[in-house]
Amino acid sequence: QQQVKQSPQSLIVQKGGISIINCAYENTAFDYFPWYQQFPGKGPALLIAIRPDVSEKKEGRFTISFNKSAKQFSLHIMDSQPGDSATYFCAASMRSGGGADGLTFGKGTHLIIQP
Amino acid sequence: ETGVTQSPTHLIKTRGQQVTLRCSSQSGHNTVSWYQQALGQGPQFIFQYYREEENGRGNFPPRFSGLQFPNYSSELNVNALELDDSALYLCASSPATGGANYGYTFGSGTRLTVV
Numbered sequence: 001q002q003q004v005k006q007s008p009q010s011l012i013v014q015k016g017g018i019s020i021i022n023c024a025y026e027n028t029a030f031d032y033f034p035w036y037q038q039f040p041g042k043g044p045a046l047l048i049a050i051r052p053d054v055s056e057k058k059e060g061r062f063t064i065s066f067n068k069s070a071k072q073f074s075l076h077i078m079d080s081q082p083g084d085s086a087t088y089f090c091a092a093s094m095r096s097g098g099g100a101d102g103l104t105f106g107k108g109t110h111l112i113i114q115p
Numbered sequence: 116e117t118g119v120t121q122s123p124t125h126l127i128k129t130r131g132q133q134v135t136l137r138c139s140s141q142s143g144h145n146t147v148s149w150y151q152q153a154l155g156q157g158p159q160f161i162f163q164y165y166r167e168e169e170n171g172r173g174n175f176p177p178r179f180s181g182l183q184f185p186n187y188s189s190e191l192n193v194n195a196l197e198l199d200d201s202a203l204y205l206c207a208s209s210p211a212t213g214g215a216n217y218g219y220t221f222g223s224g225t226r227l228t229v230v
Contacts, residue, residue, distance in 0.1 A: 043119070043205050044219075045221065100165075100171030101173075102162075107155075107157050
């Protein structure tokens with residue numbers, strides 16, 4: 001059972017455009033939603049995260065939008081740059097589990113920013 | 116401040132063999148988690164170690180086992196290797212037992228190929 005569904009699988013955006021990646025979750029016990037960025041040959045790196053008590057969080061060019069009733073959240077990358085080209089993973093976890101249940105990741109989105 | 120280091124970077128094993136992967140956590144981090152990332156997929160949680168004990172486990176069989184040492188470094192052991200065990204194995208450290216909820220620091224991984 002895939003508990004976090006991510007789309008699209010791949011995305012091509014022109015430099016300066018907005019990149020949007022969407023995720024949907026099934027388990028209503030999830031209450032922490034991070035996004036990780038992974039470059040080839042490297043491990044994932046935490047980009048930004050949100051908890052369900054807020055509907056939006058912004059850090060620089062990166063924004064998470066969260067819709068608790070729809071069980072969906074999305075990552076927006078404003079003014080996308082070629083250096084943003086990477087694979088992006090959404091994830092979810094349960095604070096009630098103390099984090100010991102680990103993160104449940106989506107399958108990833110391969111983002112290419114064209115110059 | 117050093118990050119998470121993993122060894123070896125690449126490994127080829129024969130089906131049925133046993134393998135040990137190693138991880139040194141980031142300075143100041145006392146919790147280590149292991150993830151399996153198949154090609155083109157998101158990482159999957161194997162288990163978490165805190166205070167030298169396993170305190171969380173994903174949906175992996177008992178032939179996946181681990182250790183954590185007093186210096187917080189860790190090992191992942193896989194017995195009776197199967198072809199489907201071929202993947203990138205990621206180690207992640209965090210400053211608290213609720214690692215998933217605080218943001219991991221991932222290593223670059225060990226690429227295991229089972230032939």
